[in-house]
Amino acid sequence: MTIPPKQIVIAGGGTAGWIAAAALARKMGPLVNIRLVESSTIGTIGVGEATIPPLRTFHKLLQIDEQAFMRATAATFKLGIRFENWGRIGEQYIHSFGMTGQQSWLAEFVHFYLSAKARGLEGDYGDYCFELEAARQHKFATSTQSNIQYAYHLDAGNYVAFLKRFCSNLGVTHCDGVISQVLQHDNGDIKALRLASGELIEGDFFIDCTGFKGLLIEETLHTGYEDWSHWLLCDSACAVQTTSTEPVAPFTRSAAHHAGWQWEIPLQHRTGNGNVYSSAFMDDNEASEQLMQNVKGEAITTPRTLRFKTGRRNKAWHRNCLALGLASGFVEPLESTSIHLVIMGITRFMQLFPHGGNYQALTDEYNQQTQLELERIRDFIILHYHVTQRDDSPFWEHCKNMTVPDSLQTRIALFKEQAHAFQKQNELFRVDSWAQVMLGQGVTPDYHHPAAAMLSDAQLNQSMQQQRQRVLQAVAQLPAHEDFIRRYCATPQKAEALL
Numbered sequence: 001m002t003i004p005p006k007q008i009v010i011a012g013g014g015t016a017g018w019i020a021a022a023a024l025a026r027k028m029g030p031l032v033n034i035r036l037v038e039s040s041t042i043g044t045i046g047v048g049e050a051t052i053p054p055l056r057t058f059h060k061l062l063q064i065d066e067q068a069f070m071r072a073t074a075a076t077f078k079l080g081i082r083f084e085n086w087g088r089i090g091e092q093y094i095h096s097f098g099m100t101g102q103q104s105w106l107a108e109f110v111h112f113y114l115s116a117k118a119r120g121l122e123g124d125y126g127d128y129c130f131e132l133e134a135a136r137q138h139k140f141a142t143s144t145q146s147n148i149q150y151a152y153h154l155d156a157g158n159y160v161a162f163l164k165r166f167c168s169n170l171g172v173t174h175c176d177g178v179i180s181q182v183l184q185h186d187n188g189d190i191k192a193l194r195l196a197s198g199e200l201i202e203g204d205f206f207i208d209c210t211g212f213k214g215l216l217i218e219e220t221l222h223t224g225y226e227d228w229s230h231w232l233l234c235d236s237a238c239a240v241q242t243t244s245t246e247p248v249a250p251f252t253r254s255a256a257h258h259a260g261w262q263w264e265i266p267l268q269h270r271t272g273n274g275n276v277y278s279s280a281f282m283d284d285n286e287a288s289e290q291l292m293q294n295v296k297g298e299a300i301t302t303p304r305t306l307r308f309k310t311g312r313r314n315k316a317w318h319r320n321c322l323a324l325g326l327a328s329g330f331v332e333p334l335e336s337t338s339i340h341l342v343i344m345g346i347t348r349f350m351q352l353f354p355h356g357g358n359y360q361a362l363t364d365e366y367n368q369q370t371q372l373e374l375e376r377i378r379d380f381i382i383l384h385y386h387v388t389q390r391d392d393s394p395f396w397e398h399c400k401n402m403t404v405p406d407s408l409q410t411r412i413a414l415f416k417e418q419a420h421a422f423q424k425q426n427e428l429f430r431v432d433s434w435a436q437v438m439l440g441q442g443v444t445p446d447y448h449h450p451a452a453a454m455l456s457d458a459q460l461n462q463s464m465q466q467q468r469q470r471v472l473q474a475v476a477q478l479p480a481h482e483d484f485i486r487r488y489c490a491t492p493q494k495a496e497a498l499l
């Protein structure tokens with residue numbers, strides 16, 4: 001039996017639109033015909049330049065060559081995020097991607113670390129994580145035999161261009177035009193997009209990648225929006241690109257200030273910078289001035305201000321329309337989850353693809369999974385603001401004392417009372433992630449699992465020393481991050497600069 005291909009229309013380009021096109025074209029091939037509509041006169045946000053490790057899995061799924069991708073996007077490697085001034089002013093910690101310490105069936109490593117700490121052990125929880133130590137020392141290497149956990153910093157504009165070229169070989173039809181009208185069937189489903197040129201683009205299913213505007217999912221289908229800004233106060237960002245002034249670090253930098261935080265993302269050819277802030281506690285001029293005072297290189301773009309409202313669409317999939325990227329909602333970029341959410345959104349859609357008939361059950365399942373995923377990521381982001389020792393500004397006073405979601409409050413209580421961090425089924429952030437942030441920002445558990453008490457002081461001390469030495473010895477074998485980039489994936493400009 002031959003199934004006629006579904007006509008899929010993607011409204012909007014940018015990272016979300018082209019990731020969707022690439023995934024559908026590569027993995028569903030003859031089952032779909034894909035047409036992407038975007039306007040060259042409408043700009044994209046283009047500042048989502050830090051990623052997390054699942055992007056590597058997605059690229060392997062699409063058979064994207066890592067070295068070619070990295071050269072095309074001037075990418076660098078990312079082992080985690082260095083958080084500065086989040087727990088207290090002057091303190092810092094790294095949230096890394098790797099596993100920390102030796103795992104135990106009875107209790108997570110954090111319990112053994114806390115027991116050793118209580119017995120006089122010096123050092124940090126992160127001392128027992130290979131990726132974290134490599135980030136500290138600005139070292140990196142990977143190979144087909146390596147199990148190092150990493151992600152990328154990338155040029156967002158170049159990434160879109162790379163995906164466009166990738167899709168051009170997979171039969172994706174690209175249309176440049178402004179959508180002037182969304183037409184609907186009598187039953188409310190979307191029928192077609194009318195362009196300003198008069199052209200009518202019909203489809204069986206539509207994917208909304210029109211950004212915060214949500215032209216299809218909101219302005220046409222009116223799905224509604226759940227606002228999270230009472231938990232996540234930051235609603236603005238000022239972004240600028242600068243020249244690079246120092247060797248490329250294998251981590252993103254996030255430095256908190258009195259009304260938000262500033263990012264620094266090192267690429268091969270430049271550095272991305274941004275100031276994320278709450279407009280209730282900092283005005284645009286102050287934010288721009290603060291950003292420019294704190295950047296390390298010379299500006300190569302004009303600072304631009306962005307507005308956002310954290311939250312989610314009440315339905316990411318409604319009728320014959322799926323919202324991806326900013327059209328589906330927004331959780332601020334603190335943990336670099338934006339591209340990941342696009343990937344998960346299109347992957348989930350392909351797995352629950354509506355081939356025909358009534359697909360309300362598919363829609364309900366998709367929306368339930370999406371809601372749960374977003375809420376868990378939301379809780380992890382709120383955690384950074386809420387578990388702080390800072391009381392130096394009204395912004396941090398509010399964050400420290402605000403009421404948080406019950407789901408997050410339960411997790412904080414479990415860690416504070418008994419040092420239990422956990423990863424639920426299909427949850428993005430692991431036990432190590434929750435422990436690194438809570439310990440890094442000053443949460444000291446009252447008790448921990450007694451498993452470590454079965455070890456004598458000498459036994460526990462020996463075990464911790466051995467684990468620390470394994471990390472140090474492994475990191476000592478790595479080249480400098482910048483040297484590895486030069487050999488592995490340098491752009492022509494970067495290679496020339498490093499000579």
